[in-house]
Amino acid sequence: MSAVIGQPLPRIDGRPKTTGAARYSADIPLPGLTYAVLAGSRIAAGRITRVNAAPALAATGVIAVLTHENLPRIAAQPPVLPSLLGGPSPGETFFPMQDATIHYGGQHVALVVADTYERALHAAGLVEFTYEEEPAVTVIDQIRDRTEVPDSLFGGFVPGHSSRGDVEAALDRAEVRVDATYHLAANHQNPLETSATTAHWEGGRLFLHDATQGPNATQHTVAALLGVPHADIRVISHYVGGSFGAKASIWHHSTLAAMAARHVGRPVRLALTREQMFTSCGHREEQEHSVSLGADRQGRLTALRHHKLSPTSQHDDWAETSLEVGAQLYACDAYEGVYRLGRAHTMTPTFMRCPGEASGLFALESTLDQLAGELGLDPLELRLRNHADTDPVTEKPWSSKGLKECYRRGAELIGWHRRAAGPVADGDWLVGLGMASAAYPAAGPVNPQRARVRVYADGSAVAQAAASEFGTGVGTAMAQVAAEALGLPVERVRFEAGDTDLPNLASAVGSTGAGMISAAVHRAAVALRDQLIAQAVADPGSPLHGADPGRVGLSGGRMVLRDRRDTGESYAELLLRAHQPDAEATRSWAPPQGEPTHAMMTFGAHFAEVAVDRDLGLVRVRRLVGAFAPGRVLNARTAKSQLMGGMLWGMGQALLEQSVMDRRAGRWANPSLGDYLVPVNADAPQVDVELVEVTDDVVNPLGVKGVGEIGQAGTAAAIAAAVHHATGRRVRNLPIVVEDLL
Ligand code: MOS
Numbered sequence: 145m146s147a148v149i150g151q152p153l154p155r156i157d158g159r160p161k162t163t164g165a166a167r168y169s170a171d172i173p174l175p176g177l178t179y180a181v182l183a184g185s186r187i188a189a190g191r192i193t194r195v196n197a198a199p200a201l202a203a204t205g206v207i208a209v210l211t212h213e214n215l216p217r218i219a220a221q222p223p224v225l226p227s228l229l230g231g232p233s234p235g236e237t238f239f240p241m242q243d244a245t246i247h248y249g250g251q252h253v254a255l256v257v258a259d260t261y262e263r264a265l266h267a268a269g270l271v272e273f274t275y276e277e278e279p280a281v282t283v284i285d286q287i288r289d290r291t292e293v294p295d296s297l298f299g300g301f302v303p304g305h306s307s308r309g310d311v312e313a314a315l316d317r318a319e320v321r322v323d324a325t326y327h328l329a330a331n332h333q334n335p336l337e338t339s340a341t342t343a344h345w346e347g348g349r350l351f352l353h354d355a356t357q358g359p360n361a362t363q364h365t366v367a368a369l370l371g372v373p374h375a376d377i378r379v380i381s382h383y384v385g386g387s388f389g390a391k392a393s394i395w396h397h398s399t400l401a402a403m404a405a406r407h408v409g410r411p412v413r414l415a416l417t418r419e420q421m422f423t424s425c426g427h428r429e430e431q432e433h434s435v436s437l438g439a440d441r442q443g444r445l446t447a448l449r450h451h452k453l454s455p456t457s458q459h460d461d462w463a464e465t466s467l468e469v470g471a472q473l474y475a476c477d478a479y480e481g482v483y484r485l486g487r488a489h490t491m492t493p494t495f496m497r498c499p500g501e502a503s504g505l506f507a508l509e510s511t512l513d514q515l516a517g518e519l520g521l522d523p524l525e526l527r528l529r530n531h532a533d534t535d536p537v538t539e540k541p542w543s544s545k546g547l548k549e550c551y552r553r554g555a556e557l558i559g560w561h562r563r564a565a566g567p568v569a570d571g572d573w574l575v576g577l578g579m580a581s582a583a584y585p586a587a588g589p590v591n592p593q594r595a596r597v598r599v600y601a602d603g604s605a606v607a608q609a610a611a612s613e614f615g616t617g618v619g620t621a622m623a624q625v626a627a628e629a630l631g632l633p634v635e636r637v638r639f640e641a642g643d644t645d646l647p648n649l650a651s652a653v654g655s656t657g658a659g660m661i662s663a664a665v666h667r668a669a670v671a672l673r674d675q676l677i678a679q680a681v682a683d684p685g686s687p688l689h690g691a692d693p694g695r696v697g698l699s700g701g702r703m704v705l706r707d708r709r710d711t712g713e714s715y716a717e718l719l720l721r722a723h724q725p726d727a728e729a730t731r732s733w734a735p736p737q738g739e740p741t742h743a744m745m746t747f748g749a750h751f752a753e754v755a756v757d758r759d760l761g762l763v764r765v766r767r768l769v770g771a772f773a774p775g776r777v778l779n780a781r782t783a784k785s786q787l788m789g790g791m792l793w794g795m796g797q798a799l800l801e802q803s804v805m806d807r808r809a810g811r812w813a814n815p816s817l818g819d820y821l822v823p824v825n826a827d828a829p830q831v832d833v834e835l836v837e838v839t840d841d842v843v844n845p846l847g848v849k850g851v852g853e854i855g856q857a858g859t860a861a862a863i864a865a866a867v868h869h870a871t872g873r874r875v876r877n878l879p880i881v882v883e884d885l886l
Contacts, residue, residue, distance in 0.1 A: 147628060148624045148627045148628040148634050149624050149625060149628045149776070149778055149846070150624075150776070150777050150778065150779065150780055151624065151634075151779065151780070152779060152780040152781035152784075153620055153624065153634065153779055153781065154620075154781065155617055155619070155620050155782065156619050156620045156623060156638075156639075157383070157613060157619050157620070160383075161383070166382075166383045167382060167383060168337055168340065168355065168383050168384070168385055169340040169341060169342055169353040169354055169355045169381065169383075169384075169415075170337075170340035170342065170355075170413055170415040172342040172353045172413070174342065174344055174411040175411075176410045176411060177342075177410070177411045177412075177413055178207055178257050178258065178259060178264075178408055178410045178411065178412050178413070179257065179258055179259070179260060179261040179263075179264045179412070179413050179414075180255055180256065180257045180264060180400070180401060180404045180412045180413065180414040181255070181256050181258075181261070181264040181265045181267075181268040181414075182252045182254070182255055182256075182268065182397065182400070182414070182416070182420060182424075183252070183253055183254040183255075183256065183268040183269070183271055184249070184250035184251060184252060184253065184420065184423055185246045185248075185249060185250060185251040185252075185253045185273070185275075186249075186273070186275070187246055187249065187275045187277045187280070187810065188246065188248055188249035188280035188282060188489040188490075188809070188810025188811065189246060189247070189248075189277065189278040189279065189280040189281070189489045189810065190246050190275050190276050190277040190278040191244045191245050191246060191275065191276050192212065192244040192246065192253065192273055192274070192275055193244070193274045193275065193276050194272075194273070194274035195211050195212075195213055195254075195271070195272070195273055195274075196271070196272035196273075197209040197211060197254070197271055197272075199270040199271070199272065200254075200256055200267040200268070200270040200271045203258075203263065203266060203267040203270055204263055205258040205259040205260055205263035205264075205267075206256060206257070206258045206263065206264070206267045207257045207258055207259065207408050207410075208256070208257040208404065208407055208408050209254060209255075209256050209257075209267070209271060210241065210254065210255040210256075210257075210400075210403070210404065210407065211241060211253060211254045211255075211271070212240075212241040212242060212243055212244055212253070215241040215242075215255070215400075215403060216403060216407075217242060218239045218242065218369045218370070218371075218399075219368065219369060219370060219371025220368050220369070220371065221237055221239070221368070221369070222364060222365045222367075222368035222369060223368070237459050237460055238457070238458075238459045238460070238491075238492065239369065239396060239399070240252040240253070240396050240400075241253065241254075241255070241400075246275065247457065247458040247459065247489060247491070248423065248457065248458070248489045248490050248491045248810070249280070249282075249423060249489070249490075249809065249810045249811040249812070250420070250422065250423025250424070250491075250811065250812075251423070251491070252396060252397075252400065252424070253271075253273060254268065254271040254273075255400055255403075255404055255414075256268045256271065257404050257407075257408050257412060261413075280489040280807075280810030281455075281486075281487070281488050281489055282455070282488050282489055282490055282805050282807050282810050283430060283455065283488070283805050283807050284327075284430055284431075284432055284453060284454070284455060284486075286486075286488070286807070287453075287455055287486025287487070287488055288453070288486070290486055290487075291453060291484040291485060291486040292484065292485060292486075293305055293482055293483060293484055293485075294461040294483065294485055296461070297461055297462065297463050297465065297483060298460070298461060298462050298463075301465075302465045302468065302483075304482070304483045304485075305480075305481070305482050305483070306467075306471065306479075306480070306481050307479060307480040307481070308471075308477070308478065308479050308536075308537070309447075309477045309478030309479065310478055311447050311448070311449045311478040311479060311480040313478075314438050314446050314447035314477070314478035315436055315438045315447045315449065315478075317438070317446070318437075318438025318439060318440070318446050318447055319438075319439065319440045319441050320438070320439045320440070320441065320515065320518055320519060321436065321437065321438050321439075321447075322435075322436070322437045322511055322514050322515045322518060323434070323435070323436045324434070324435055324436075324507075324510070324511045324514060324874075324876060325432065325433065325434045325435075325876065326432065326433045326434075326435070326506065326507040326510065326876045326877065326878075327430075327431075327432050327876065327877040327878075328430065328431045328432075328433070328503050328506065328507075328877070328878045329430060329801070329802035329803065329804075329877075329878060329879060330427055330428060330429055330430040330802070330803040330805065330812075331427060331428040331496055331797065331801045331802065331803055332390075332421065332422050332427045332428070332496075332801075332803050332812075332815075332820060333387065333388040333389050333390035333421075333425070333427075333428075333496050333497065334388075334390075334418075334421065334817065334820060334822060335384075335385055335386030335387050335388055335390055335391070335614075336385045336386050337355060337384065337385025337386060338415055338416045338417065338418055338420070338421050339355050339390065339391060339395065339397060339415075339416045339421065339424065339425055340354075340355050340413070340414065340415035340416065341353065341354045341355070341397060341398045341401035341402075341413075341414050341415075342354075342401070342411065342412070342413045342414075343401040343402045343404070343405040343411065343412050343413075343414070344405055344410075344411035344412070345402075345405055345406055345409075348376060349376050349377070349378065350366070350370075350372060350376060350377045350378070350402055350405075350406075351378050351380065352366065352377065352378070352379045352380070352398060352401070352402060353379075353380050353381065354379055354380075354381050354398050355381065355384045355385070355387075355391050355614075356379070356381050356384065356387075356391050356394065356398070356612055356651075357384070357387050357389075357391050357392045357612055357614055357651045357652050357653055358392070358394075358612065358649075358650065358651025358652065358653070359379040359380070359381045359610045359611075359612055359642060359643065359644045360379070360610050360644055360648045360649060360650070360651070361393075361394055361650075361651045362379045362381070362394050362398055362644075363377045363378075363379045363644045365394035365398075365399070366379075366394070366398055366399050366402055369399045370399065370402060370403070377644070378643070378644055378645055379643070379644045380642060380643050380644075381612040381642040381643075382613070382641075382642040382643075383613060383642070384612050384613060384614035384615070385614075385615070386614060386615050387614040387615070388496060388497040388793075389426075389494060389495035389496040389497055389499060389653075390421065390425040390426070390494075390496075391425070391614065392494065392495045392651060392653045393425075393426060393494050393495065395424055395425050395426070396424070397414055397416060397424060400414065401413070401414040418815070418816055418817060419815040419816060421815070422803065422812045422815035422820075423491060423812065423815075424491075425494065426491060426492060426493050426494025426495070426496075427490075427491075427493055427494065427496065427803060428464060428493060428494075428496035428499070428503070429454045429455055429456070429462075429463065429464065429490070429493035430454065430455060430805070431452055431453065431454040431463075431464070431466070431503055432452070432453040432454070433450065433451070433452050433453075433466065433503070433504070433506075433507035434449075434450070434451045434452075434453075435448075435449065435450050435451075435470075435507050435508055435510075435511040436448075436449040437449075437511050437512065437515050438478075439515060439519065441519070442529065443515070443516070443519050443521045443525070443526045443529045443530070444475075444529055444530060445474055445475070445476040445530050446476065446477065446478065447476065447478040447479075448470060448471075448474070448476045448478070448479045448480075448508075449479070449480045449481075450466075450467050450470045450480070450481050450482075450504070450507065450508060451480075451481075451482045451483075451484065452466050452467060452481075452482070452483050452484065452504075453484045453485075453486070454483075454484075454485060454486075454493075455485070455486050455487070455488035455490060456485045456486070456487065456488065456490075456492065456493065457487070457488070457490055457491055457492040457493070458487055458488075458489065459492070460492045461485055462485075462492050462493050462494070463483050463485055463493070464493070464495075464496075464499050464500040464503055464504075465499070465500035465504075466500045466501070466503045466504030466507075467481030467482075467483065467500075467504055468481070468500065468504075468585070469500070469501045469504050469505060469508070469583050469584070469585075469857075470504055470505075470508045471536065471537050472532065472535055472536060472537050472583070472743070472745060473508070473532065473581060473583050474527075474530040474531070474532055474536070475530055475531065475532045475533070475536055476530065476536060479536070489810055490805075495653060495654075497790070497793055497852075497853060497856055498584065498790065498793070498794075498853040498854075498855075498856040498857050499654070499853075501583065501584050501853065501856075501857040501858075502793075502794065502797060502853075502856050502857060502858075502859075502860065505580065505581070505582070505583070505857050505858040505860075505861055506797075506858075506860045506861045506864065506878060508861075509580035509581060509858055509861030509862070509865070510861050510864050510865065510874070510876070512526060512527070512580075513578065513580070513861070513864075513865040513868065514874060522563075523578070523579055523865065524551055524555060524560060524579055527551065527579075527581055528548065528551065531547065531548060534743070535743030535745075537743070538743055540740070540741065540742055540743045541742055541743070542742060542743050542744070542745065543586070543742040543743065543744045543840050543841075543842035543843050544773070544775060544838040544839060544840035544842075544843075544847075544849070545745075545747055545773070545838065546747055546773030546836045546837075546838035547581070547583075547747035547748075547749070547773065549771075549773065549836045549838075550582075550747060550748045550749040550771040550772060550773055550834075550836050551581075551749045551771075553771040553834050553836060554579070554748075554749040554750070554751045554769050554770065554771035554834060555579070555749075555751065557751070557769045557771070557832050557834060558577065558579075558751035558752075558753060558767065558769040560577065560579065560751060562577075563577045563869070566869075566872075567869060567870040567871070570755060572757050572758055572759060572760075573755035573756065573757055573758070573764075574755065574756050574758050574870040574871060575753065575754070575755045575766070575870055576753070576754055576755075576756070576866045576867065576868070576869030576870025576871070577751065577752070577753050577866055577869055578751070578752050578754070578861075578862045578863065578864065578865025578866030578867070578868065578869055579749065579750060579751045579752070579862050579865060580749070580750045580858035580859070580861035580862040580865060581747070581748075581749055581750075581858055582746075582747065582748035582749060582750055582770070582772065582854055582855075582857040582858040582859075583745050583746065583747050583748070583854075583857060583858075584655060584745065584746050584850075584853045584854045584857045585654065585655075585744065585745055585746075586655070586659075586744040586745050586746045586775070586840075586843050586849040586850060587656075587740070587744045587843075588656045588659050588660045588663075588735055588843065588844055589650040589656055589660050589735060590735060590737075591650060591734075591735075592732040592733065592734040592735075593609075593648075593649050593650060593660045593661065593663060593664040593732065593733050593734075594609065594647035594648055594649065594664055594668075594730060594731070594732045594733075595607060595608060595609040595647050595649075595661070595664035595665045595667070595668045595730070595731065596608045596609070596646070596647050596668055596728055596729070596730040597626055597629075597630070597665065597668040597669045597671075597672045597728065597729055598672075598726050598727070598728035599630065599632075599672060599676065599715045599719070599726060599727050599728070600716075600719075600725065600726045601716055601719040601720050601724060601725050601726060602716060603632070603636060603701070603714055603715060603716035604632075604636045604637070604638075605626060605627075605630055605632055605636060605637045605638075605715075606637070606638045606639070606640050607622055607623065607625070607626035607637065607638070607639050607640070607665045607668065607669065608639075608640045608641070608646045608647060609622075609639075609641055609646055609647050609648075609649050609661055609664060609665065610641065610642070610643060610644050610645075610646045610647060610648050610649050611641040611642070611649055611652060611657065611661050612641065612642050612652065613641060613642060614652070616652070616657060616658070616782070616786065616852065617779060617781075617782030617783075617785070617786070618639070618641070618652070618657060618658065618661060619638075619639045619641065620639075620779055620782060621658060621662070621778035621779045621782060622639040622641075622661060622662065622665050622778075623637045623638060623639045624778060624779060625662045625665045625666050625669065625778060625846070626639070626665050626666075626668075626669045628669075629666055629669030629670045629673055630669050630672065630673055630698070630715075631673070631697075631698025631699070631701060631702075631703075632701055632715075633701060636701075639665075647664070647730055649661060649664070654850075654852075654853070655746070655849075655850030655851065655852035655853045655854065656850060657850070657852065658778055658848045658850055658851070658852075659775075659843060659844040659846070659848040659849065659850055660733070660735075660844065662778060662844070662845075662846045662848055663733035663844040663845045663846065663848075664731065664732065664733045666733075666845055666846055667731035667732070667733050667845065668729050668730055668731040669729075670731075671729040671731050672727065672728065672729035673698070674693070675727065675729055676703065676715055676718060676727055677693050677696045677703055678693055679718060679722070679727075680696070680703055680713065680718050681693050681696065683718065683721070683722070685721050686713060686718060686721075687711050687712060687713055688703060688704075688705065688711070688712055688713065691705060695707065696712070699712070701714060702714045703715070703718075715727075733844070733845060735844070741842065742842045744840075744842065744843050744849070746772070746773065746774050746775070746849040746850060746854045747772075747773050747854075748770060748771055748772035748773060748774075748836075748854050748855075748857070748858075749770070749771050749858075750768070750769070750770050750791070750794070750858050750859050750861070750862035751767075751768070751769040751770075751862060752765060752767070752768055752769075752859070752862040752863045752865070752866040753765070753766045753767040753768075753829075753866060754766060754863060754866040754867055754870055755870065756867060756870045756871050756885055758871075760882065760886075761882040761883070761884070761885035761886045762882060763799055763863075763867060763880060763882075763885065764829075765795055765798075765799070765827075765829040765863060765866075766829050766830070767829050767830045767831075767832070768791050768792075768795065768829055768830070768831045768832070768859070768862075769831075769832045769834065770787060770788075770791050770831075770832070770833055770834065770855060770859070771834040771835075771836055772787055772833070772834070772835060772836065772851070772854050772855070773835075773836040773837070773838045773849075774787075774835070774848075774849045774850060774851045774854060775838060775839075775840040775843060775847045775848050775849035775850075776839075776840070776846050776847040776848045776849075777835060777848075777851075778846075778848060780835065783835070783851045784833045784835070786851045786852060786855065787833045787851050787854070787855035788831050788833050788855065789855065790851075790852070790853060790854065790855020790856035790857075790859070791831055791833070791855045791856065791859050792823050792828060792831065793823075793855070793856045793859070794855070794856040794857075794858070794859020794860050794862075794863070795823050795827070795828075795829075795859060795860075795863060796821075796822050796823045796879075797856070797859070797860045797878055797879065798859065798860035798863040798864060798878060798879060798880060799823075799827075799863065799879050799880055799881075800821035800822060800823060800827075800879055801820065801821060801822060801879060802814075802820075802821075802878075802879050803815075803820060833855075860878055863880075864878075864880060867880060867885070871885060873885055
């Protein structure tokens with residue numbers, strides 16, 4: 145049968161989503177439902193000296209007001225488990241309303257429960273707080289002279305300092321040297337669906353409908369915080385309206401909803417407001433990058449130094465891991481990466497789409513573009529001369545690469561050969577071309593991933609795992625994976641997910657979802673197929689009775705003899721004869737343990753054509769071309785759609801997105817979709833996504849490297865390079881705004 149994996153099938157969940165039949169976590173109807181609204185601190189630093197809940201309690205419909213004075217204490221901070229990445233924010237050690245201290249603006253200080261949302265919202269504004277305010281530190285300029293290099297970042301996963309060779313000596317000796325410093329605005333993820341939890345307790349068991357990237361991570365985190373056994377918590381997350389990292393870690397509101405439901409003895413719905421999304425789920429931190437490159441006259445890199453400075457919270461060491469990509473992307477003997485952190489009165493930052501690489505590559509690739517200029521080399525040729533044939537960090541072979549082919553195909557599509565030394569004028573517009581490399585880690589989770597596959601006596605099948613569908617198309621792709629292994633038409637196969645009563649999985653973060661879930665689903669489906677073939681050959685009533693199982697294959701939805709395809713039967717016939725309603729298999733995929741044999745990264749290349757209005761400084765991206773080699777593609781339509789979305793994100797990062805800190809108030813000044821700008825359809829240029837095929841036999845059973853982040857890795861650098869080509873201006877801050885180009 146023709147391959148089902150890879151087919152550009154439309155999303156199975158497209159219809160329920162577009163007709164409104166899909167139920168999100170804040171849509172769950174429950175008898176006796178109550179509504180919780182959070183109130184946030186008006187100061188960013190200091191302490192609460194007095195609380196007056198009386199006016200709120202007296203308001204119509206109010207059932208409870210919880211503050212640090214009466215909210216139960218948490219049982220324990222959950223351990224940070226790399227296997228569950230997406231549990232508590234790695235390094236997160238803070239839970240609100242445990243004492244009177246204020247660590248950041250907007251910190252949750254009260255939770256009001258009422259019989260309607262409007263009444264709860266109104267009463268949340270009536271809780272009176274008196275504060276003792278201290279000066280707040282919120283931006284890089286205030287922490288510059290009090291930073292530290294941490295031993296490690298967020299729970300020990302990444303060292304604060306790493307190096308190879310002698311980078312200072314190599315920089316001193318370099319024939320050509322470029323030093324540059326970049327500033328990147330803080331960003332917020334802003335998924336369309338704000339984070340929401342509907343909680344209810346039934347017979348001592350907690351049911352949480354939670355918008356999350358990892359139902360098992362929510363279960364694990366809330367269980368630890370409440371001191372309740374895992375088995376007593378069931379997390380359901382059938383539809384999630386986007387996340388981009390905002391729902392990758394488990395933030396406080398999920399547990400607060402559970403606490404409130406227990407307190408009032410009724411179901412509670414807690415949905416964050418858009419404004420609260422800016423102070424409740426982390427953010428991409430403001431950052432400053434300093435890059436120094438040394439090279440010989442032929443453009444071969446001899447030194448690469450990349451330092452990053454960023455604010456973290458009062459309680460945790462967090463920085464986006466922006467520097468690891470530069471250590472691996474190019475062949476270069478001397479490297480140093482250093483993270484400097486300063487404590488600020490912001491909440492702990494977190495993953496935001498393409499966490500780390502999107503920022504690190506902007507700085508690194510922009511500096512390479514400048515180096516190419518100083519050497520008089522084509523920027524693409526400079527990349528080719530520094531191509532890393534093996535991983536420069538471990539000296540191991542790549543599990544697969546395809547980068548040169550990405551460069552070639554991308555260059556062809558954008559017409560890179562037409563790039564002249566300077567811009568081309570088009571009326572008032574100056575048109576330029578720029579490019580950048582894309583790279584993102586492709587290693588998966590470290591723990592076993594499980595899935596179950598079941599075939600029913602009516603010939604249909606279901607694959608099950610506790611994944612959440614947050615817009616990635618996982619349901620469609622996994623139906624394809626199971627259908628192919630079972631030899632069934634994909635219309636007869638469903639993927640059931642979003643429920644911790646199903647086999648457990650790690651959170652789908654860091655572009656690992658498709659690889660790890662497909663590995664488990666594939667294993668389970670293959671096991672079930674083999675089990676049913678074994679049952680058939682052992683069944684005297686089967687036309688396959690007595691056959692060698694190795695000679696039985698799948699064809700036309702049936703098990704058949706490979707060399708006599710008219711001899712065989714369907715799963716349904718086999719099961720009905722045995723009076724079996726169904727048959728199932730559960731399997732784990734355990735990633736290989738110990739020292740990996742290969743280095744695993746996904747690669748790609750971005751090309752951008754931009755036009756800059758020579759008088760007004762307006763930037764219009766006219767074309768984006770991205771060529772990527774993400775290994776096996778499970779569904780060409782949803783994969784391309786994710787990659788295109790990533791590229792448009794990169795355009796937002798380049799030109800629009802910035803969370804502006806009001807440093808006097810210690811608060812984000814633009815917490816709304818009216819003031820926090822993201823690209824809309826009218827901003828979207830022509831976007832071409834090119835898939836470069838590479839076979840990867842190492843990364844996971846199906847060779848899937850993931851498409852979640854690579855689309856955004858390097859986009860902003862390609863756009864900034866094109867702006868430079870068009871105007872001669874090297875803009876070193878993101879977003880690039882009109883003022884930079886006047
Ligand atoms: Mo992704 S930003 O790792 O959820």
